[in-house]
Amino acid sequence: MSNEALVNNSPVTEKPRTFGEFISALFKNVYVLYAISIISFLLIWDVLSVMQVLGRFLPRPVEVLYQLYDMLLNPLAGKTLMMHLWFSLRRVLIAFAIAVVIGVPIGLAMGFSPYFNAFVKPVFDLFKPMPPIAWISLAILWFGIGEMSKIFIIIIGAVVPCIINSYNGIRLVDPEMYDCIRMLGGNKRQEVIEVTFPAAFPAIFAGIQISLSMAWTTVLAAELVGAREGMGFIIITGMNQSKPAMIISGMVVIALTAWAISMLVTHAERWVCPWKTKLE
Amino acid sequence: MEDKAGIKKPKIECVNISKHFMEGQEKNHVLDTIDLSVRENEFIVILGPGQSGKSTLLKIIAGLYKPSTGNAYLDGKEITHPGPDRGIVFQRYTLFPWKTVMGNVEMGPKLRGVPRKERRRLAQHYIELVGLKGFEKAYPHQLSGGMKQRVGIARAYVNNPKVMLLDEPFGQLDAQTRYFMEEETVRIWETEKRTVIFVTNNIEEAVYLGDRIVVLEGKLPGRMKKIYDVNLPRPRDYTDPAFLDLRHLITEETELTL
Numbered sequence A: 001m002s003n004e005a006l007v008n009n010s011p012v013t014e015k016p017r018t019f020g021e022f023i024s025a026l027f028k029n030v031y032v033l034y035a036i037s038i039i040s041f042l043l044i045w046d047v048l049s050v051m052q053v054l055g056r057f058l059p060r061p062v063e064v065l066y067q068l069y070d071m072l073l074n075p076l077a078g079k080t081l082m083m084h085l086w087f088s089l090r091r092v093l094i095a096f097a098i099a100v101v102i103g104v105p106i107g108l109a110m111g112f113s114p115y116f117n118a119f120v121k122p123v124f125d126l127f128k129p130m131p132p133i134a135w136i137s138l139a140i141l142w143f144g145i146g147e148m149s150k151i152f153i154i155i156i157g158a159v160v161p162c163i164i165n166s167y168n169g170i171r172l173v174d175p176e177m178y179d180c181i182r183m184l185g186g187n188k189r190q191e192v193i194e195v196t197f198p199a200a201f202p203a204i205f206a207g208i209q210i211s212l213s214m215a216w217t218t219v220l221a222a223e224l225v226g227a228r229e230g231m232g233f234i235i236i237t238g239m240n241q242s243k244p245a246m247i248i249s250g251m252v253v254i255a256l257t258a259w260a261i262s263m264l265v266t267h268a269e270r271w272v273c274p275w276k277t278k279l280e
Numbered sequence B: 001m002e003d004k005a006g007i008k009k010p011k012i013e014c015v016n017i018s019k020h021f022m023e024g025q026e027k028n029h030v031l032d033t034i035d036l037s038v039r040e041n042e043f044i045v046i047l048g049p050g051q052s053g054k055s056t057l058l059k060i061i062a063g064l065y066k067p068s069t070g071n072a073y074l075d076g077k078e079i080t081h082p083g084p085d086r087g088i089v090f091q092r093y094t095l096f097p098w099k100t101v102m103g104n105v106e107m108g109p110k111l112r113g114v115p116r117k118e119r120r121r122l123a124q125h126y127i128e129l130v131g132l133k134g135f136e137k138a139y140p141h142q143l144s145g146g147m148k149q150r151v152g153i154a155r156a157y158v159n160n161p162k163v164m165l166l167d168e169p170f171g172q173l174d175a176q177t178r179y180f181m182e183e184e185t186v187r188i189w190e191t192e193k194r195t196v197i198f199v200t201n202n203i204e205e206a207v208y209l210g211d212r213i214v215v216l217e218g219k220l221p222g223r224m225k226k227i228y229d230v231n232l233p234r235p236r237d238y239t240d241p242a243f244l245d246l247r248h249l250i251t252e253e254t255e256l257t258l
C-alpha cells in the first residue's frame, strides 16, 4: 500500500514527452514493476531448474503448474486437492474457534482483574514461549494419531495471541478515555461498555487475526506427522515419493490460502472497525 | 464588579489547594496554595507556561484528582467526583475514535438514558452551534485538529454543564485556525452563557478571551502570581491599543518570574 502511494506520488504522473521519459515512466509504474518482479523470479527459477543447479529436485514452474492441475482432477490417497485443502481448513477452523472462545475471555479477565492476572500469568509465561510443535509427541501420546491431537496442537498455537492481545488491549486503554466518560456522567458499567470494549477491540481483533495465521501455520506441522489427508500430507507424500513438484504445489496452495485468509480478515476488520484509519 | 461578587456566591471556589504527586519516595510538588473564586458566567483564563500545574488544577476542579490540601467547591458543595455538571475539553482532544461526531456528542445524554431521538436532537443542536453541520457521520480521524476540538466542545456543552473546563484547547492549532477558534469560542460562550475556566499558555489568547486572567508562576509548584481584570469590550480586537497595552503589561510582568 505505502509503496504504491510512494511511487504514484512521484512526479512521473505527468505525460511523458520523449521516448526516454516514456521508458523511465514505465519503470516507475508500480504494476509494471510487480510484473517484472514475478516474471524474473519465474525465469530465474526456470533457468536454475533447467541447469539442474539443485540436481533433479527442482522442477520447472510449468511442471508445478501441471502437478497442480493433475491433483485438482485426480485424487491423491483418495482425495483431490480441494478435499485435502478442506480437511486442513476444517482443522484450522475448529481449533481456531475453540482457541478464540478460550483465549479471549482469559485475556479479558487478566486485563480486568490484576488478581486473576497475578494468578494466571506465571503459568502462562512459562508456556507462552514454547513452540506448539514441541507438543506434537505428547499430543500423539495423549490423544492418538487422529483428529484430536492435531486440533490440540493448533489450539496451543492459536490460543496464545488471543490471550496476549486481549490482555494488552484492556490494559493499554488510554486512561484519559475513562476520565472522559466519567466526566460525561458514566458509571462503572458504562465505562466498560462504552470505553473498555470498543477501545480494546482493535487489539483483540488483531490477536484473533494473528491467531488465525498461527493456526494455519501449525496445522501443516501437525499434518506432517501421521496424517492421511490435508496440505501437510501432500507435502510429506511429495517428499516420500521424491516428487518435488508435488511439494512445491502444496506450498503454493498453502501460501495462496494464507493470503486469502489475511485478505478476508482485513476486509472483516474494515467492516467491524470502520473508525480505524486505512494505513497502519 | 465588587458588589456583584459580594451579592452572588461564587460558582467555583478553590480554597488553599495544593497538590503533590508521589514519585517513589519523592514528593513532586505541583500546585501550592491556590485560592480562587470564579463568578457565575465568568470567563476566567488560567495562564501559565508549560509545566506549571495548569492541567492538574483543572483536573482537581473536574474531580479527577483529589487535592493534597484544601478543597474545590462548586456552588458551595465540595467537589469529590467527576460529573456531568462540569464539562471538560481535554488538552489532547480525547474523542472516542470508534464513535462518529454524532456518537461522540450524544454520549453524555446517552449515559443519562435520554431516549435516542431526543438525544440526537440535542446533539444536533450543539453540533450546529460549533459549526460542524454536515460532519455528523464523520469519524474523528477524518477531522482536522480544529474540528476535533469543536467536537470536544460540543460534547461537553451538550450536558448543559454549570462550568466548562477547557485545557489548552487550541495549543496544537496553527495561528490562523487558532484565531478563528478563539472568535468561535466567544461566539459560543455568548450564545450559551456558562462559567468557563480556560487554560492556556498564550498571553494573546488570554487577553482576547478572559474576563479575568489568573497568572500561574512558571516553576513547579505552580502558585498564583497575579490576577488581571480585562475590562475591554467584546468582540475584542487583537490590534486595539488597549489590548496591546494589557498584553505587553502581562508579558513584562510574567517574564520577570521566569
Ligand SMILES: Nc1ncnc2c1ncn2[C@@H]1O[C@H](COP(=O)(O)OP(=O)(O)OP(=O)(O)O)[C@@H](O)[C@H]1O
Binding pocket: B021, B022, B028, B030, B048, B049, B050, B051, B052, B053, B054, B055, B056, B057, B091, B168, B201
Ligand atoms: N497523574 C500524575 N501523576 C504524577 N505526576 C503528575 C500527574 N499529573 C501531573 N503530574 C506532574 O505535574 C507536573 C505538571 O503537570 P501539568 O500537566 O499539570 O502541567 P501543565 O501546566 O498542564 O503542563 P503543560 O503546559 O505541559 O500542559 C508534571 O510535570 C508531572 O510531573
Ligand SMILES: [Mg+2]
Binding pocket: B054, B055, B056, B091, B167, B168
Ligand atoms: Mg497541561
